[in-house]
Amino acid sequence: MAVTTMQAQDFIEKLEYDSKFQAQFAVASPNSLDGVVDFANSKGYMITHEDLAAALKHYPKSAIADQLRHYVR
Numbered sequence: 001m002a003v004t005t006m007q008a009q010d011f012i013e014k015l016e017y018d019s020k021f022q023a024q025f026a027v028a029s030p031n032s033l034d035g036v037v038d039f040a041n042s043k044g045y046m047i048t049h050e051d052l053a054a055a056l057k058h059y060p061k062s063a064i065a066d067q068l069r070h071y072v073r
Helices: 003-017 019-028 035-043 049-058 063-072
Strands: none
Touching: 003 019, 003 049, 003 063, 019 035, 035 049, 035 063, 049 063
């Protein structure tokens, strides 16, 4: 797995399990894939659309992952 894909997976996991990070994401309220990637980049996760899509292919089903998958489609 590429380093940036691993960063995308780390981003998803932090969003999944860190309530403060979830709150920041909710306040940012990204409504597109660009918005999600911009939020991740602003938090130090240097990922692309492709990285996020690749990480989500292997990430277990969850409410957060499903929300992010909605943007990738």
